[in-house]
Amino acid sequence: MDSNYFKVKEIYIYGLVVLLGLLLILVVIPMEVQKGEPRLFPFIYTTGLLIVGIANLFILAFNKNSNHFKFNKKIIKYVGLNILIYTAYIFLIQYVGFFALSVLFIIIQMRVLGEGWKMSIIISVVLPLSIYLLFTEILALYFPSGVLL
Amino acid sequence: MLGQIAEGFATIITPMNVLLILAGVTAGAILGAIPGLTSTMGIALVLPITFYLEPVAGLSMLIAMYKGGLFGGSVTAIMFNAPGTPAAAATGLDGNPLKKKGYPRKAIRLALISSTTGDLVGNLVLIFTAGLLASAALQFGPTENAALIIFALVLITIITGNSISKNIISVLLGLLIATIGSDPVTSIPRFDFGLDNLSGSISIIALVIGLLAVSEVFETMEQHYYSKFSKSSSNTSEFEANRNNQKKKDDNITIKEVTAVKKTLGRSSIIGTLIGALPGLGPVTATFVSYAQAKSKSKNGDNFGKGEKEGIVAAEAANSAVGSSNLIPLLSLGIPGDATAAIIFGALIIHGIVPGPQLIETNGPIVYGIFAGMLIASAFCFVINWYASNVFRKIAVIRPTVLTPIILVLCIAGTYGYSQASFDIIVMFIFGVLGFLLKKIEIPLVGIVIGFVLGPKLEESFRQVLVLSSGDISIFFTQPISLVLLMISLLVIFNHLRKTLKSNKQIKE
Numbered sequence: 138m139d140s141n142y143f144k145v146k147e148i149y150i151y152g153l154v155v156l157l158g159l160l161l162i163l164v165v166i167p168m169e170v171q172k173g174e175p176r177l178f179p180f181i182y183t184t185g186l187l188i189v190g191i192a193n194l195f196i197l198a199f200n201k202n203s204n205h206f207k208f209n210k211k212i213i214k215y216v217g218l219n220i221l222i223y224t225a226y227i228f229l230i231q232y233v234g235f236f237a238l239s240v241l242f243i244i245i246q247m248r249v250l251g252e253g254w255k256m257s258i259i260i261s262v263v264l265p266l267s268i269y270l271l272f273t274e275i276l277a278l279y280f281p282s283g284v285l286l
Numbered sequence: 287m288l289g290q291i292a293e294g295f296a297t298i299i300t301p302m303n304v305l306l307i308l309a310g311v312t313a314g315a316i317l318g319a320i321p322g323l324t325s326t327m328g329i330a331l332v333l334p335i336t337f338y339l340e341p342v343a344g345l346s347m348l349i350a351m352y353k354g355g356l357f358g359g360s361v362t363a364i365m366f367n368a369p370g371t372p373a374a375a376a377t378g379l380d381g382n383p384l385k386k387k388g389y390p391r392k393a394i395r396l397a398l399i400s401s402t403t404g405d406l407v408g409n410l411v412l413i414f415t416a417g418l419l420a421s422a423a424l425q426f427g428p429t430e431n432a433a434l435i436i437f438a439l440v441l442i443t444i445i446t447g448n449s450i451s452k453n454i455i456s457v458l459l460g461l462l463i464a465t466i467g468s469d470p471v472t473s474i475p476r477f478d479f480g481l482d483n484l485s486g487s488i489s490i491i492a493l494v495i496g497l498l499a500v501s502e503v504f505e506t507m508e509q510h511y512y513s514k515f516s517k518s519s520s521n522t523s524e525f526e527a528n529r530n531n532q533k534k535k536d537d538n539i540t541i542k543e544v545t546a547v548k549k550t551l552g553r554s555s556i557i558g559t560l561i562g563a564l565p566g567l568g569p570v571t572a573t574f575v576s577y578a579q580a581k582s583k584s585k586n587g588d589n590f591g592k593g594e595k596e597g598i599v600a601a602e603a604a605n606s607a608v609g610s611s612n613l614i615p616l617l618s619l620g621i622p623g624d625a626t627a628a629i630i631f632g633a634l635i636i637h638g639i640v641p642g643p644q645l646i647e648t649n650g651p652i653v654y655g656i657f658a659g660m661l662i663a664s665a666f667c668f669v670i671n672w673y674a675s676n677v678f679r680k681i682a683v684i685r686p687t688v689l690t691p692i693i694l695v696l697c698i699a700g701t702y703g704y705s706q707a708s709f710d711i712i713v714m715f716i717f718g719v720l721g722f723l724l725k726k727i728e729i730p731l732v733g734i735v736i737g738f739v740l741g742p743k744l745e746e747s748f749r750q751v752l753v754l755s756s757g758d759i760s761i762f763f764t765q766p767i768s769l770v771l772l773m774i775s776l777l778v779i780f781n782h783l784r785k786t787l788k789s790n791k792q793i794k795e
Contacts, residue, residue, distance in 0.1 A: 150727050154455055161462075170476045175469040178745045179476065182462045189454050206727055215511045216504060220719060223694060227715045230698065231708045239698075243691045250510065252687035264692055268699045278703045 141211060147204040148197040154190035158183050222246055235280035239265035291413065294654030298662065303343045307659055310350030311666045315674075317351075318358025318371065328355060329629050333636075341637040341652050346659025348633055349613075352626050353663045356569075356609045357401050357671055360602060364393045365678060366693060368499030372490065372739050373569035373605045375498060375732050376577045380590060380597030387593050388532035394675040395539040396595055397602040400551060402668045404603035407555035408562065408610025409664065412617070413657050423563045423615055428750035429761055433768035433775075434564070435744040438571045440775040441578035442736050444782050452729045459729075460737020461744070463488060470746040483709040491704040492714040493738055495697050497731045500718025503690045503697075505725060510686045531679060547599045550580045554600045558607025563615060569608040570739045576604035582778075610660065617641050617653065 161183045170176045197203045226242040243261035248254070272278045298304075310332075317328040329348050336344025359371035363378030364385050377397055384393040426434070443453045466477040467487030478484040531537055544551075554576040561572035580600030581590045590597045613630070615621040620642040622628035634641050639649050646653055701714045721731050755761040762768045 145727065150729075151451075165477070169479065171474050174749065175472060175474050175476055177749075178741075179462065179465045182458050182465070185458045186455060186462075189451050189458070193451050208726070209512070211515065212508055212511045216508045219507050220504060220722075224715065226694075227698070227711055230711065235699075235702075239695050243695060246691040246694070247687055250507065250687040250690065251514065252685070256688060260688060260692065264695060268695065272699065272703055276703065279706065280699075280702060281708055 142207045142209055145206045145208070147206075148194065151190045151193040151197065154186055155194060158187035158190055162187070219246065219249060222249065231281040234282045236265050236269050239268075290650060290654045291658065293651060294656075294658035297342055297651060297655035298346060298658045303340075303346065303659070304662065306339070306343050306347040307350040307663050308666055310347040311354035311663055311670060314351035314354025314356075315358035315361075315667070315670065316354075318355030319362050329626060333629060333633055336633055337636055341634075341639060342655035342659065344637070345630065345633055345656050346663065348630055349656065349660050350663035350666070352630075353405065353606075353609060353660075353667050354670075356606055357398065357667055360397050360401065360605070361394060361671070361678060364397060364598075365390060365681060366499065366689075367502040368693065368697075369494065371569070372494050372735055373573045373608070374601075375494070375735055376573040376601035377598060377605065378498070379577070379601065379732065380592070380594050381601075383591065383593035384595070384598065389537050389593075390531060390681075391534075391537045391675045391679040392539050393593075393598060394678055395672065396543070396547075397598050398668060398671050398675070399539065399544055400547075400554070400599040400602035401606040402664055403551050404555040404558050404605065404607035405610055405664045405667075406661075407552075407603075408559050408607040409657070409660050411559045411563075412610050412614055412660075424619070425767060426564050428747040428754065429765045430767045430771070431564070432744060432747035432751055433762060433765075433771040434561075435571065435740050435747065437771045437775045437778075438575050438740060439737070439744075440778055442574050442733060444578065444778060449728065450782075450786075453733055456724075456730045456733030457737040460734035460739075461741040462737075463493070463734065464738045464741025465745070470742050471749050483707065487742075488713060488738070489701070489705050489707075489710045490739065492701050492710040493717050494735055495701055496714040496717025497721040497734060499693060499697050500714065501721030501725055501731065503693050504718065504722040506686050506690055510690075534679070537679060543595060547596050550584070550596045550599045551603050553583070554580060554603035555607045558604030559611040561604070562608030562611030568612070568739075569605050570736060572604045572608045573601045574736055576600045582781075617645055 162180070166176055166179050166183065170179055222242065222245055226238060230238050240261045243264065244257045247257040247260065269280065272280060298307075313328055313332075328351050332348065332351060336348060339347070356371070356374075359369055359374040360377040360381070363369035363374040364381035367378045367382040369375045369378050381393045381397055384390075439457055443450065443457050464487075466484055468475055468485060475485040557576040557579060558569075558572045561575060562569070577590075577597060577600045580596050581587045584590070584594070584596050586594050586596060612627050616627045616631055618641075620631075620640070622631045631641060639645070639652060697714060697718075698711055701710050702708070704710070724731060724734075751761060752759070762772060
């Protein structure tokens with residue numbers, strides 16, 4: 138049963154917070170923010186993150202019953218596939234165009250989720266068309282057009 | 287004054303004006319309900335049309351659109367946990383869990399009653415005491431603003447999740463993200479990594495839609511797959527049950543239920559009105575301060591975040607009260623409190639009406655006509671949404687296989703529509719994935735949103751204070767209003783620590 142899951146211990150989360158804080162204070166802020174007043178608040182907030190992270194690391198290091206989070210590998214794989222499809226949609230939209238890619242995205246996403254062909258096709262045409270008309274014709278806003286519409 | 291109000295009603299009640307207000311409320315509600323499209327955008331688009339209308343008709347239509355949009359944003363927060371506006375995120379905290387329990391219509395109607403009450407209180411205060419409140423609001427300088435934001439952040443840290451450490455991390459992450467872009471005082475770019483798109487700031491719409499709406503869709507997909515693959519597990523049955531509404535007669539709000547929350551309704555309306563009268567602080571501060579107050583005062587404080595009715599009432603009453611009271615500094619002093627107020631300011635100027643202390647003396651009939659229009663808009667908003675809640679009840683049972691792609695496409699349309707920048711779609715997606723992961727490890731997302739919204743104002747006010755006081759922060763303790771706010775913040779922290787220690791002791795025993 139447990140082989141279907143992977144666990145993330147709470148202590149790792151605070152470890153990650155401390156790492157993020159250190160990275161910001163030692164590398165990112167000195168590189169990306171000009172010296173002087175502009176650094177004040179990023180430093181204050183990052184110091185806050187470090188304090189909370191380190192304090193919790195100490196508490197959890199001495200607590201044998203610390204919390205952990207379980208993730209079902211199979212479910213995560215399927216959600217990951219859906220996120221991957223959405224990623225492709227997001228990155229290709231400016232090259233292909235909103236209308237054409239939205240039709241394709243809705244059909245693929247609905248089929249992957251287990252929806253039937255009929256509903257997938259109806260929604261994939263009606264929704265992008267309605268949005269396209271509302272935005273371009275009524276609100277005078279424009280979508281990425283790409284090589285297709 | 288009552289005579290002038292009656293005159294205002296006489297001016298506004300013509301078939302054309304009533305139709306324009308109705309159109310404003312409906313269009314605002316539709317725009318507000320699409321995540322990313324705000325009523326502010328709608329008002330900006332309609333603004334040129336008002337030039338061709340009578341001042342009372344045009345301005346009443348704009349305000350009607352604003353009111354419709356405010357509640358439209360809350361509807362999507364309740365239905366899909368995808369708030370149309372950042373302030374509506376507080377409504378979603380309890381509204382969405384109540385909807386998931388099978389009571390979408392009850393959640394929407396309760397929110398509507400709260401919204402209308404808050405709106406009415408805000409309107410009445412605006413009409414009768416605008417001048418007085420505006421003078422009091424002038425006492426708020428950078429010191430008081432910074433202290434109020436610190437107070438709001440303390441409250442948010444205590445209320446948003448189960449673990450104080452994670453709540454603090456959440457708020458600090460939001461504050462840190464808010465520092466991306468130009469420095470609020472010197473305008474020097476920070477954390478832009480050489481990208482022009484980051485030299486301004488992260489788009490609030492991309493952040494809110496990504497963190498709250500897209501992450502919620504990913505979570506719904508996860509529950510859908512649980513349901514599909516392990517039909518016998520308890521998790522599945524709960525999810526399946528959540529997709530079915532309760533019986534229609536049970537999914538309604540009763541007078542008894544409204545009476546039970548009347549104190550919260552009154553208190554939250556007043557909190558919203560008072561904070562709304564302060565220029566620049568806006569509905570986000572008001573809704574979360576009100577929500578935190580309601581949680582601390584309620585007997586059912588532990589149920590907040592799980593579909594508690596008082597939570598919906600607190601957030602929604604304050605949110606709508608701000609909608610009216612943020613016109614107080616605009617009309618009385620000529621100071622627009624937020625983007626919408628600034629557009630309305632522009633509309634007034636177009637019609638040759640100069641907002642300020644002399645406004646009522648110089649343009650009394652027009653101003654009272656607008657006030658009457660606001661009251662009519664509130665009434666329309668109530669009636670339209672009351673009956674529309676029957677439709678929303680039906681939407682609540684749409685299969686996730688159909689609903690999730692629809693919301694994902696709407697998220698892209700809303701984000702792109704708002705800024706017309708492809709970069710913002712990528713930002714929205716990144717925050718969507720981040721939000722999904724953070725939810726898994728129980729870091730509350732609302733804290734990030736609030737930190738992000740309040741961060742720039744906090745930094746700006748704080749640094750103004752440092753300049754004014756030559757770097758001496760003791761000014762926070764010498765100004766009476768900021769001292770009181772900071773003392774209350776400390777009391778809230780100590781009270782929370784005391785309660786936590788007490789409950790830990792009881793668990794050990």
